[in-house]
Amino acid sequence: MANPIEQFKIQPLVPLKVGGLDISFTNSSAMMVLSVCLITLFLTLSVRSRALVPGRWQSMAEVFYEFIAGMLRENVGSEGRKYFPFIFSLFMFVLFGNLLGMMPIPVIGFTYTSHVIVTFAMALVVFTGVTVIGFARHGTHYLRMFFPEGAPIATAVILIPIELISYFSRPFSLAVRLFANMTVGHIILKVMGGFVVSLGAFYLVPGVVPFAFLSAVTVLEFGIALLQAYVFTILSCIYLHDAIHMH
């Protein structure tokens, strides 16, 4: 019987140790490399022809481009354009991570977005970047946002710590949202798959029931993979907006 948690196990492919630090090339890193290679191949090959009337592949690449460009335009405004490369890379990396995790890839098959450290690292980069941009654009005035205008000054003692904690909790909720959705979905898939095998092996007809359910959940999981990549990106856009336009 397959263990539903086993799929999240990190397995070193090329063991590597530098000064007591384990930096082995694992299945997780292999999937990250694979997704970056696939994104690069997809985007460079599909726009190579530079046709005015795009072909099938080129329009697919243009859909992604237009989607993120529109998202930035709507949520950040025209100043957001220079952050396009970062937001686009972030979206593609999360999206391919989620979608490749749904593929049955031998040996290295793994969903790197199902590990909280991966999502947390990405959320922390967004959070740090947004904070740095906020301070660079507004200086110490950026600290104003921890205290709402017009509130009695006596409430500062309690309001400012609460606002600070709320601000620092953002990378956590951003990371946990993506990681938990991916983890929970993959566990459900594995458990349902186990039902199909154990029921179907002995009684064919009852095995059909979990199999039908599994098929539906798989479709749902693809939807969640797309949706969570979208949510992660749009939240980064909104944080960016708030750092750029403070007032």
Place this chain on the structure above:
Amino acid sequence: MGLGFRIGAELVAGVLVGVGIGWVLDTWLKTSPWLMVLFLLLGGAAGVMNVYRTMRGMDATVGLGQASRRAEQAKDL
């Protein structure tokens, strides 16, 4: 799972960050456990505020002033 999960994550994130800040300050200032207790309560308040904002659709906004402005803008539209 969607909304309920988000609410839970917001609440827990607030409390955890509050406790974390309190614990770090405690080990640094050697005032254990008083700051952790204080920041646990503040973290709980921050978590409840996060939940409130999520329910009002202002979850992504920084700062209370900005959040209420965004709510007013949404009302005008």
